[in-house]
Amino acid sequence: MTAVTPTSTSDAPEAAQSVRWKMASAYAGTTPIIGPEMKEMLERIRTSSDGSLDIRFFEPGALVPPLEIFDAVASGGVDAGWATPGFWAGKVPALQLFASIPFGPAAPEYMAWMYVGGGQELLDELYLKHNIKSTLCMILPPEASGWFRQEIRTLDDLRGLKMRFFALGARVMEKLDVSTQLLAGGDIYPALELGTIDATEFSSPAIDRNFGFEQIAKFYYFPGWHQQSTWADVIYNLDGWNELSLGQQTLLTMACGDLVQRGLAQGEALQVPALEYFEGQGVQLKRWNDEFLNAYRTAWEQVAIEESEKDADFARALASLNEFRERFAIWRDLGYLD
Incomplete structure (x- = not known):
């Protein structure tokens, strides 16, 4: 871990520290919203x-492969990481619930649970077991459901497809006989080009535009039932975090806030020009009908039960979120037009 050295000889407990840290990002600096905004925040x-x-x-x-950031930060080999909790499903299955959830809440409701409804405390508890401090640093609007080479007319058309898919949504697709794998963003286009995968989901239109998927797959499906909103966080090695002064910790937390x-404002505003661009490239924008959405929901309900039975932390976090959403429903139904 990069050293943290005092810049003052004062005996005060909150002496200023000079910090020179390295952040391993799972996202390229050019990836719209999540790349440039993080670089600007650090500046x-x-x-x-x-x-x-x-x-x-x-x-x-540059420092470690994206899917190895968790271990590198936990061990202190890297000071900080920029990713989404869902990437660490293989390490801590419950963390998927703090990234996105199939048929989950829109951003305002997700934020309410995280910041007020107990989600943050549960997230902290999960990370602390691995010597990691997390700071929620971005929430993104709904994603697309995926890019496909051919039109998907029936559920049978999904069977046998090889698809890049993220987190809990991948488990849902597997219930429908889709073979899934998780690939980092930069690895998706080559996999599509080589035929290693037949289809992919990645993010929202504004972010997908940066990857060139439309050059290979011309059918773009919505809504992103698997990620109606998505959290990303900065993770810090806990030992390094504890060496910071309270003022430095506060600055990092406020910057992420x-x-x-x-990120949410840009995430909403930039979708329209991206969709217009894709239409100009001959992409067909498609919306899943009720048959597909009902099938996805039914499969998700099965996955939720199975994951809860396998992992106590997953069950506890899902119960917390579901209870919050059930209570929140009266406000959602009365206060909003939709």
Whole structure:
């Protein structure tokens, strides 16, 4: 881990620290919203701290492969990581519920559970077991459901497909006889091009535009039932985090709070030009009918039961979220037009 050194000889317990850390990103710096916004946030942190907090952004794979960031941060081999909790499903299955959830809440409701309804405390507990401190740093609007080479007319058309899919949504697709694998963003296009996968989902239109999927797959399906909103977080090695002053910890937390609202605003605003671009490229925008959505929901209900039976933390987190949503429903139904 990069050293944290005092910049003052004061005996005060909160002596300023000079921090030079490395952040391993799962997302390329050019990936719309999640790349540039994080790099800008780190620059604002440097400026606001007069240079005493200097966290350097490293592109995917420059320090460690994206899917190895969790272990690298936990061990202290890397100071910080930028990803989504769902990437660590193989390590901590319950973390998937703090990234996105099939047929889950829209961003405002998800934020309410996280910040007020007990979600943050559960998330902290899960990470602390692995010597990691997490700071929620972005929430994104609904994703697309996926890119397909051919039109999907019936559920039978899904069977046998090889598809890149994320987190709990992948388990749902497997119930429908789709073979899934998780690939980092930069690995998806080559896999499509080589035929290693037949289809993919990745993110929202504004972010997908950066990857060129439309050059290979011309059928783009909505809605993203598997990710109606998605959290990303910065994870820090807990030992390094504890060496920071309270002021430095507060600055990092506040910077991420600011990025949550910036990311959501951009995430909504940038979808329209992206969709217009895809239409101009001959992409057909499709919406799943009720038969598909009902099949996905039924499969998700089965997956939720199975995952809860296998993992106590998953069951506890899902129960917390479901209870919050059940109570929240009266406000959702009365307060909103839709």
